[in-house]
Amino acid sequence: MNKRHKQVKFILPGFIFYTCFIILPIIYVFYLSFFQWSGLGEMKFNGIQNFVTIFTDERFSPVFFNALWNNIKYLLCVWLIITPFQYLMAYLFFIKIPAYKYLKFMIFMPYVISTTIISFFATLIFNPNIGFLNKFLEAVGLEHLQGAWFGDPNWAFKLMILLILWQGAGSGVMIFYSNFMDISKDVMEASRIDGCTEWQRFTRILVPLSLPSCASVITMSTIWALALFDLPFILGGAKGGVSGSLDFVNLVFYRYTFGSALNGKSEIGFGASICVVMFAVMLIITTIQNKVLKKFEYDN
Amino acid sequence: MNWKKTVSFICAVSVMGVSLAGCGDNSQSTKGKGNADGESKENDGGVSGTLTIWEHGYGFEASLQQIIEGFQKKYQDVEVEYEIKDGDNYYSLLSTAIQSGEGPDIFWTNGTATANMKDYVSNEVCMDLTDKVDYSLFGEDAMKLTEVDGKNYSVPWLTMDTRAVYYNKDIFEENGWEVPEKFSEFEELLEKIKKAGYTPISLSGVNVYSLLFTFEPILSAMDVEYTKGLSDYSVKATDKPAADALNKMLEWADKGYFGDNWLGVADNNAQTLAFTSGEAVMDIAGSWEAATISENNPDLNYGAFEIPSEEGIRGMVGTPANGFSVNTATENEAAAVAFMNYCASLDAQTVWVQSQGAVSASDEIEASTEIAKEISESGAGNIYTSWQSVLVNHSTDGTAVSLWDEDFTKIFSGDITVEEFMDNISKVMQ
Numbered sequence: 001m002n003k004r005h006k007q008v009k010f011i012l013p014g015f016i017f018y019t020c021f022i023i024l025p026i027i028y029v030f031y032l033s034f035f036q037w038s039g040l041g042e043m044k045f046n047g048i049q050n051f052v053t054i055f056t057d058e059r060f061s062p063v064f065f066n067a068l069w070n071n072i073k074y075l076l077c078v079w080l081i082i083t084p085f086q087y088l089m090a091y092l093f094f095i096k097i098p099a100y101k102y103l104k105f106m107i108f109m110p111y112v113i114s115t116t117i118i119s120f121f122a123t124l125i126f127n128p129n130i131g132f133l134n135k136f137l138e139a140v141g142l143e144h145l146q147g148a149w150f151g152d153p154n155w156a157f158k159l160m161i162l163l164i165l166w167q168g169a170g171s172g173v174m175i176f177y178s179n180f181m182d183i184s185k186d187v188m189e190a191s192r193i194d195g196c197t198e199w200q201r202f203t204r205i206l207v208p209l210s211l212p213s214c215a216s217v218i219t220m221s222t223i224w225a226l227a228l229f230d231l232p233f234i235l236g237g238a239k240g241g242v243s244g245s246l247d248f249v250n251l252v253f254y255r256y257t258f259g260s261a262l263n264g265k266s267e268i269g270f271g272a273s274i275c276v277v278m279f280a281v282m283l284i285i286t287t288i289q290n291k292v293l294k295k296f297e298y299d300n
Numbered sequence: 301m302n303w304k305k306t307v308s309f310i311c312a313v314s315v316m317g318v319s320l321a322g323c324g325d326n327s328q329s330t331k332g333k334g335n336a337d338g339e340s341k342e343n344d345g346g347v348s349g350t351l352t353i354w355e356h357g358y359g360f361e362a363s364l365q366q367i368i369e370g371f372q373k374k375y376q377d378v379e380v381e382y383e384i385k386d387g388d389n390y391y392s393l394l395s396t397a398i399q400s401g402e403g404p405d406i407f408w409t410n411g412t413a414t415a416n417m418k419d420y421v422s423n424e425v426c427m428d429l430t431d432k433v434d435y436s437l438f439g440e441d442a443m444k445l446t447e448v449d450g451k452n453y454s455v456p457w458l459t460m461d462t463r464a465v466y467y468n469k470d471i472f473e474e475n476g477w478e479v480p481e482k483f484s485e486f487e488e489l490l491e492k493i494k495k496a497g498y499t500p501i502s503l504s505g506v507n508v509y510s511l512l513f514t515f516e517p518i519l520s521a522m523d524v525e526y527t528k529g530l531s532d533y534s535v536k537a538t539d540k541p542a543a544d545a546l547n548k549m550l551e552w553a554d555k556g557y558f559g560d561n562w563l564g565v566a567d568n569n570a571q572t573l574a575f576t577s578g579e580a581v582m583d584i585a586g587s588w589e590a591a592t593i594s595e596n597n598p599d600l601n602y603g604a605f606e607i608p609s610e611e612g613i614r615g616m617v618g619t620p621a622n623g624f625s626v627n628t629a630t631e632n633e634a635a636a637v638a639f640m641n642y643c644a645s646l647d648a649q650t651v652w653v654q655s656q657g658a659v660s661a662s663d664e665i666e667a668s669t670e671i672a673k674e675i676s677e678s679g680a681g682n683i684y685t686s687w688q689s690v691l692v693n694h695s696t697d698g699t700a701v702s703l704w705d706e707d708f709t710k711i712f713s714g715d716i717t718v719e720e721f722m723d724n725i726s727k728v729m730q
């Protein structure tokens with residue numbers, strides 16, 4: 001009994017803190033999603049009308065689903081481009097390619113720079129009037145290649161992925177690299193003595209032993225992908241760029257909750273219903289993902 | 301082992317601090333305090349206590365400090381604190397603070413130019429100042445900003461928030477270009493500038509206000525009579541002249557007058573930078589942008605004019621600016637009302653207009669900067685109602701301005717046509 005008391009005392013502060021700041025706000029958001037409320041005054045019960053608007057309103061639905069599609073496109077880029085790139089870079093550092101220390105520095109450095117400053121760099125490079133890129137193209141006689149860049153729907157999303165690859169790759173590379181360094185030298189040495197080729201070592205030893213870090217990186221990146229806000233906000237503005245090319249669900253939430261995009265005033269209840277829908281989307285994606293990632297687990 | 305406990309405690313507090321810091325908003329916030337300078341009080345009427353004021357941008361901080369200083373010369377027993385809440389989420393911060401009972405005594409809103417003050421009034425957040433403040437200094441245009449259902453809920457500032465064409469005088473002189481006297485001359489000028497290898501007008505294609513501040517002067521120049529009609533709503537916001545002005549902008553965009561890749565100019569800052577760096581010869585923007593232009597490039601030799609009509613008539617589109625409202629939940633109503641009356645005085649208005657370097661909306665107040673005087677002279681006393689304010693004031697359900705806000709940029713990116721845009725707006729207009 002005494003032991004049980006101690007266990008309860010041990011978890012109680014964390015439990016109270018987590019309940020107050022995580023669980024209760026989530027429940028409150030669910031509650032708010034059934035109301036029409038500008039944040040002031042009386043809350044009007046609205047039933048499921050907010051959700052009906054999200055899925056059927058002829059103006060809002062296309063905006064929401066375009067933003068959701070951008071989130072999913074970005075998620076696919078995380079899974080198929082960004083994470084493999086991080087893995088590859090970590091492997092190249094692990095096998096100590098020439099100038100790997102310099103490259104490691106170059107990969108990690110942007111990670112410590114804030115997104116705001118990264119976006120400012122992007123403006124200095126890609127701004128069509130004063131940016132470096134168009135000036136450079138003009139100087140070398142390639143005026144025909146000049147573009148609006150983030151103002152061009154064909155380029156905006158791709159450039160944003162490149163920017164994230166440059167800025168955000170560091171964290172994943174760090175985790176993969178640490179995992180590689182953690183692999184027993186005895187195992188690596190034994191494989192060398194047994195005559196394994198580099199490719200065999202990579203596929204038979206490194207890949208299987210680094211699967212847990214893959215699971216961690218993919219899980220974190222997925223959460224980040226579905227909650228993306230700052231970079232597209234600075235690069236394309238609150239409206240989500242030209243033709244919604246940089247519009248993401250968090251931007252839509254921001255415009256329709258704190259802005260006046262829905263009915264001329266801020267609408268907390270409608271914003272809450274967007275959160276609930278995204279909560280469901282995240283739940284579905286992470287459930288599927290966790291089922292797949294479970295296969296990556298192994299017993300030491 | 302006490303040191304271990306101490307270290308653990310410090311770590312725990314630090315971690316919690318970092319976690320909670322992550323929950324903070326991303327707006328910039330500064331707190332300040334007005335200082336009574338010890339001069340003798342002239343007339344405080346027994347008013348005392350503390351006031352907290354919220355202002356919405358750092359550009360107004362210096363002016364607010366001067367206003368507080370002036371107020372405290374009269375009311376030395378009133379301590380005034382202010383907070384600058386800079387950022388897009390000003391209203392959400394304000395609403396949250398008011399809802400939680402932690403709202404400021406006095407706060408800025410955009411008056412009836414946006415829906416926020418009306419919303420606050422309907423929720424009994426703004427104090428009725430009709431019989432509490434002496435509004436004798438203000439004209440009809442300024443009072444419109446304060447009025448909801450026949451009662452006044454704010455005190456305006458007599459800075460004229462208008463739009464102007466800023467132009468680079470040095471480039472004009474080098475190329476022998478003159479400030480145009482007719483609309484057709486303005487169009488010819490754009491063509492000449494383009495041929496000379498410059499961007500004629502710096503403009504952001506994705507910033508809804510940058511587009512509006514260019515559209516409205518073009519509209520007023522293309523059809524003076526129509527623009528005059530907006531003030532009493534004898535014409536509709538979606539009538540042909542408004543569509544013609546938008547089509548004119550599209551024509552200019554096609555001709556490259558805003559630059560070949562202008563849709564990539566992400567915001568107003570980038571728009572201004574292209575002008576101040578000499579890449580663009582003109583920038584059509586708000587009168588309040590003059591301060592930013594001078595700060596960006598103090599050596600820039602620039603002037604300002606209003607776009608003339610074909611008959612040579614010029615005018616200024618815009619209104620006076622709105623100022624502060626009083627929170628009904630204030631615990632110090634006497635001091636708050638005294639502050640509002642001080643704001644409504646000629647002294648305070650003069651300080652505000654001149655410290656802002658703004659165009660004056662009053663004959664009794666002289667503008668303090670050359671560029672403000674230039675804009676004022678170019679306007680020749682003709683003041684036109686903003687097209688966008690018509691959307692705010694004459695929408696059947698209050699959504700016209702939201703439609704404009706969401707869809708205006710889509711016209712220029714080609715996602716919708718001018719006709720579709722006007723059709724959507726007309727459905728929710730009176």
